[in-house]
Amino acid sequence: MELNTFISRLFSAAEAAGIAPAEAACSQSDSFRVRVRRGELEDYQVSENAGLTLRGRVNGRIGTASTQALTEESIPLLIQGVLESAALIETDEQDDILPPDDSYASVCNDSEAVTALTAEQKIALAREIDEKLRSDDPRLTPDTCAVATGEETFTLKNTLGLDLSHHSNMIYAMANVVARDGEHAATDYETRWGYGLDAIDAETLAESCKRESLMKLEAGRMKSGAYPVVIKNSAMGDLLATFCGVFSADNVQKGLSLLAGREGETIASASVTLTDDPLMPMGMASCPFDREGAATHTKHILENGVLKTLLHNRKTAKKAGCKTTGNAAGAGRVAPTNLFFKPGKLTQEELLANLGDGLFLTEVTGLHAGANPVSGDFSLLSRGYEIKGGKIVRAVEEFTVAGNFYQLLKDITDVGSDLLFETSPIGSPSVLVKSLSVAGA
Amino acid sequence: MVSSSVCEHVLARALSRGGTFAEIFIEDSRNFSMSLRDGRIENAALSRPYGAGVRVYDGLRSIYVYTCDVSESGLLRAADRAAAAVTDTPKSVGDIKLAERANADIHPVKTPFLSVEASRRAEILRKADKAARAVSSNIVQVSAGLLSREQHVLIANSEGLYTGDTRVYTRLLCSAVASDGKENQTGMRNPGALMGFELFDSRVDPEKTGHDAAQSAVTMLTAPYCAAGEMPVVIAGGFGGVIFHEACGHALEATSVAPGMSVFAGKLGQQIAAPCVTAIDDGTMPNEWGSENIDDEGTPTTRLVLIENGILRNYMVDRLNGRKMGMAPTGSARRENYTYAPTSRMRNTFIAPGHDDEDEMIRTMGDGLYAAQMGGGSVNPATGEFNFAVQEGYLVRDGKIVSPVRGASLIGKGEQILMRIDRVGQHMTMGQGMCGSLSGSVPTNVGQPTIRVSSLTVGGK
Numbered sequence: 001m002e003l004n005t006f007i008s009r010l011f012s013a014a015e016a017a018g019i020a021p022a023e024a025a026c027s028q029s030d031s032f033r034v035r036v037r038r039g040e041l042e043d044y045q046v047s048e049n050a051g052l053t054l055r056g057r058v059n060g061r062i063g064t065a066s067t068q069a070l071t072e073e074s075i076p077l078l079i080q081g082v083l084e085s086a087a088l089i090e091t092d093e094q095d096d097i098l099p100p101d102d103s104y105a106s107v108c109n110d111s112e113a114v115t116a117l118t119a120e121q122k123i124a125l126a127r128e129i130d131e132k133l134r135s136d137d138p139r140l141t142p143d144t145c146a147v148a149t150g151e152e153t154f155t156l157k158n159t160l161g162l163d164l165s166h167h168s169n170m171i172y173a174m175a176n177v178v179a180r181d182g183e184h185a186a187t188d189y190e191t192r193w194g195y196g197l198d199a200i201d202a203e204t205l206a207e208s209c210k211r212e213s214l215m216k217l218e219a220g221r222m223k224s225g226a227y228p229v230v231i232k233n234s235a236m237g238d239l240l241a242t243f244c245g246v247f248s249a250d251n252v253q254k255g256l257s258l259l260a261g262r263e264g265e266t267i268a269s270a271s272v273t274l275t276d277d278p279l280m281p282m283g284m285a286s287c288p289f290d291r292e293g294a295a296t297h298t299k300h301i302l303e304n305g306v307l308k309t310l311l312h313n314r315k316t317a318k319k320a321g322c323k324t325t326g327n328a329a330g331a332g333r334v335a336p337t338n339l340f341f342k343p344g345k346l347t348q349e350e351l352l353a354n355l356g357d358g359l360f361l362t363e364v365t366g367l368h369a370g371a372n373p374v375s376g377d378f379s380l381l382s383r384g385y386e387i388k389g390g391k392i393v394r395a396v397e398e399f400t401v402a403g404n405f406y407q408l409l410k411d412i413t414d415v416g417s418d419l420l421f422e423t424s425p426i427g428s429p430s431v432l433v434k435s436l437s438v439a440g441a
Numbered sequence: 442m443v444s445s446s447v448c449e450h451v452l453a454r455a456l457s458r459g460g461t462f463a464e465i466f467i468e469d470s471r472n473f474s475m476s477l478r479d480g481r482i483e484n485a486a487l488s489r490p491y492g493a494g495v496r497v498y499d500g501l502r503s504i505y506v507y508t509c510d511v512s513e514s515g516l517l518r519a520a521d522r523a524a525a526a527v528t529d530t531p532k533s534v535g536d537i538k539l540a541e542r543a544n545a546d547i548h549p550v551k552t553p554f555l556s557v558e559a560s561r562r563a564e565i566l567r568k569a570d571k572a573a574r575a576v577s578s579n580i581v582q583v584s585a586g587l588l589s590r591e592q593h594v595l596i597a598n599s600e601g602l603y604t605g606d607t608r609v610y611t612r613l614l615c616s617a618v619a620s621d622g623k624e625n626q627t628g629m630r631n632p633g634a635l636m637g638f639e640l641f642d643s644r645v646d647p648e649k650t651g652h653d654a655a656q657s658a659v660t661m662l663t664a665p666y667c668a669a670g671e672m673p674v675v676i677a678g679g680f681g682g683v684i685f686h687e688a689c690g691h692a693l694e695a696t697s698v699a700p701g702m703s704v705f706a707g708k709l710g711q712q713i714a715a716p717c718v719t720a721i722d723d724g725t726m727p728n729e730w731g732s733e734n735i736d737d738e739g740t741p742t743t744r745l746v747l748i749e750n751g752i753l754r755n756y757m758v759d760r761l762n763g764r765k766m767g768m769a770p771t772g773s774a775r776r777e778n779y780t781y782a783p784t785s786r787m788r789n790t791f792i793a794p795g796h797d798d799e800d801e802m803i804r805t806m807g808d809g810l811y812a813a814q815m816g817g818g819s820v821n822p823a824t825g826e827f828n829f830a831v832q833e834g835y836l837v838r839d840g841k842i843v844s845p846v847r848g849a850s851l852i853g854k855g856e857q858i859l860m861r862i863d864r865v866g867q868h869m870t871m872g873q874g875m876c877g878s879l880s881g882s883v884p885t886n887v888g889q890p891t892i893r894v895s896s897l898t899v900g901g902k
Contacts, residue, residue, distance in 0.1 A: 178702060187821055
């Protein structure tokens with residue numbers, strides 16, 4: 001069924017069942033992905049998908065139900081689901097369903113250039129990357145490369161006059177290489193993304209994959225101890241993505257973050273400014289409205305080390321006695337949009353020079369297991385380079401880097417200029433950190 | 442769901458421009474989730490994942506098209522989009538005649554989750570919450586969740602298969618936060634099974650689940666950081682089996698073996714583990730979290746010996762990688778849902794019981810680490826590098842457990858750790874996890890008896 005027809009029938013059925021007000025959130029997406037491995041087009045995937053969530057108030061409580069089938073028989077299922085859900089919910093403060101805000105900013109993160117790409121063009125790009133991944137060096141084996149595009153339209157409508165819609169798209173490419181030499185093995189995985197073919201340069205993607213995997217190959221082991229560390233932009237982005245939940249007012253109010261009552265206090269080094277920017281032009285997560293239909297705006301979470309605000313939805317804002325920051329993420333949760341540490345002035349080389357002797361941390365893995373977003377503790381399998389006198393001495397592997405995110409924020413002494421969003425709306429420049437614990441040989 | 446004649450029509454269209462094999466996977470599921478925080482029910486939501494995937498083999502290339510439009514016209518459109526991508530293979534499949542195949546139900550369900558009244562569902566969460574809070578006044582937060590999934594699948598392919606399966610999952614998630622005001626520590630327990638609400642009659646006691654999660658958090662709150670270094674490690678059973686899952690299991694999946702990327706590619710019949718290690722991947726264990734009647738390509742599930750007394754015996758193989766490797770599928774093809782093409786995955790994967798005494802392992806280990814509860818982990822199958830978090834660890838000095846330690850992680854390489862297992866206990870237990878890989882996140886059991894690894898790198902502070 002066509003979306004608007006489905007929603008209007010759904011709202012009629014909701015009203016008849018005593019659900020008022022009601023709200024429908026719907027995501028409609030198209031995707032394309034092609035994977036090439038050593039000359040062979042190995043995998044080709046396309047999709048058209050949708051998902052719709054109905055929320056509605058029944059006897060003061062808001063119930064939720066969702067479906068992927070926009071068909072007649074889904075309507076009674078959604079209605080019954082909302083009624084049952086509302087009967088179970090016991091919390092007082094819930095995501096509210098409200099009329100639209102007065103005005104919404106306009107922000108663009110889609111491009112005709114992505115929509116216009118043909119399957120042939122995307123396959124040709126994947127083949128070009130695969131081609132460039134090949135090498136005369138017998139130690140190198142290309143693994144796979146992929147090119148993908150996605151289009152999404154998010155629609156939010158309610159029975160109080162809210163009627164919003166936002167379209168986004170992007171193109172993404174990845175390449176993966178394995179380097180082997182006797183007992184040693186190393187892989188490198190790199191991605192690029194943007195809004196047209198010009199965002200992805202096959203040559204630099206493939207070359208960087210080959211160069212990095214070879215650099216990692218002859219890796220030694222780091223001696224256990226505490227070291228000053230430069231954390232590479234991509235690895236710092238991974239850490240921020242893992243721990244950004246500590247800035248969620250929802251987590252704070254539930255005792256899952258240690259930032260309760262700390263607004264206005266200095267909790268990070270003066271060189272740290274952290275911004276959530278839903279209105280970033282061409283940002284991956286840009287959108288003029290959040291999942292509650294609240295208008296979004298740009299704000300500093302940390303400004304020169306001072307905690308300026310937590311991220312709120314209407315529910316947490318009401319409880320805290322402030323205004324929503326437009327970060328409702330659905331199901332009562334709060335999430336950042338485009339989130340990043342403000343870049344400084346130093347290049348990566350200058351950061352390493354300031355480091356002197358220590359560790360250049362380039363990769364952290366197993367974040368879902370080795371990092372605890374509630375305590376802030378992390379102990380992560382890592383890779384990187386040993387640095388002496390500001391220069392790379394050798395690659396190092398099989399060690400863990402341990403620390404605590406709250407302490408890490410305080411220990412950042414320098415921030416690089418190389419802000420990177422590595423196929424994620426959460427990004428960071430490289431940073432220099434006073435000390436982290438390394439467990440190696 | 443969709444008749445065999447419609448499926449025949451769709452399969453024929455998918456192969457209309459060539460291809461050597463076509464398959465339809467249709468899913469209509471009912472997921473219910475409910476969560477409690479601050480002692481109150483915070484969320485409760487029913488959802489209906491519903492859609493279909495059409496797959497065509499174009500030589501050894503996989504073409505996959507998925508859609509949430511499961512009407513006949515929607516399926517035909519998906520088939521046409523798949524056919525349009527076929528380039529290499531001439532038309533070779535004859536008329537498709539589907540015959541329905543019924544499968545033995547080896548995982549019967551007694552009490553469908555959604556038939557249970559809401560108040561009884563809520564009661565499970567309240568029991569876990571209450572038991573957790575009773576452990577200590579330092580428990581500041583308890584999050585408890587109930588998940589149920591009823592997945593109905595229909596699978597038809599150009600070799601004449603037309604079959605279906607229903608998988609019913611129930612799981613209790615409980616995590617507790619202990620705090621002294623300055624620091625937080627968490628503990629969690631997440632038991633589940635391939636069954637309905639009877640999970641709580643026989644297998645899972647919500648009060649014990651809550652209590653154990655809270656006890657872990659409280660124990661870790663006062664624990665010092667684990668010291669780093671190389672040392673012997675004893676790993677308890679249950680979720681401790683994650684070590685085999687990551688260190689070895691993923692590298693035995695055809696996904697990494699077929700393209701020759703796995704460290705274990707080409708090693709069938711060779712010794713890859715210490716002789717005390719026998720490892721099994723078994724999808725037939727009645728009502729276990731990782732079990733199924735048939736896999737997501739319709740192949741009946743199997744019990745597969747991966748390693749027998751240290752010798753590599755089998756890989757886990759799906760249909761397409763089987764064609765590439767010249768091996769028969771092992772009933773191991775799985776996918777999170779219709780938005781993924783299936784590939785080879787683990788089911789219930791465990792180290793089989795051995796002959797060693799658990800007390801002796803610790804008594805004779807000298808100084809090291811006892812990992813009582815493991816967290817998750819991950820692996821790079823091409824290099825074998827793995828990492829695991831130790832959720833609850835204890836320092837061992839001179840063969841005696843001395844004190845709890847926090848923040849430990851275990852790292853190393855798969856080939857090494859398998860050879861360094863020097864003790865395997867007698868009582869195998871399993872734990873439940875969600876395993877993420879190419880075809881999404883699927884329920885898997887990990888398991889083992891208590892084992893000892895003679896030397897491992899322990900990360901800490």
